Amino acid sequence: MLIGQRLRTLRDEKNFTQGDIEKRTGLLRCYISRVENGATVPSVSTLGKMAKALEVPMYKLFFDGKPQGLKLSKAQAREGRTAANDSATLEPFRKWIRRIKPADLRLLLFMAQKMYQERERRTRKTKS
Numbered sequence: 001m002l003i004g005q006r007l008r009t010l011r012d013e014k015n016f017t018q019g020d021i022e023k024r025t026g027l028l029r030c031y032i033s034r035v036e037n038g039a040t041v042p043s044v045s046t047l048g049k050m051a052k053a054l055e056v057p058m059y060k061l062f063f064d065g066k067p068q069g070l071k072l073s074k075a076q077a078r079e080g081r082t083a084a085n086d087s088a089t090l091e092p093f094r095k096w097i098r099r100i101k102p103a104d105l106r107l108l109l110f111m112a113q114k115m116y117q118e119r120e121r122r123t124r125k126t127k128s
Contacts, residue, residue, distance in 0.1 A: 003047075004036045014055065016053075024052070
């Protein structure tokens with residue numbers, strides 16, 4: 001699900017208007033509309049404001065299902081890999097993300113969104 005669509009879904013679930021989010025975040029309603037329609041990619045700090053306004057943890061903006069455990073491949077299970085091993089592997093990436101400039105982070109989020117859209121387009125194409 002695209003971030004804009006997810007934001008709109010959460011807002012609708014809470015019965016909030018874009019005006020309500022505007023008052024809670026200080027962001028302009030036209031900006032909120034552009035984000036929800038996919039015309040603008042919000043920064044991480046903006047996503048934090050929106051999550052707070054929607055009264056949800058930030059991960060809910062990206063994840064709409066029930067939390068599931070980490071699924072390991074048979075090879076990974078044989079190697080004894082665990083979630084702790086994966087966490088240690090991701091730590092350098094986490095440190096890098098914290099240091100990234102806001103403009104670069106927006107670009108990264110934009111690229112991820114486009115990759116997701118392409119994957120969804122291909123999935124729909126193969127199903128029809």
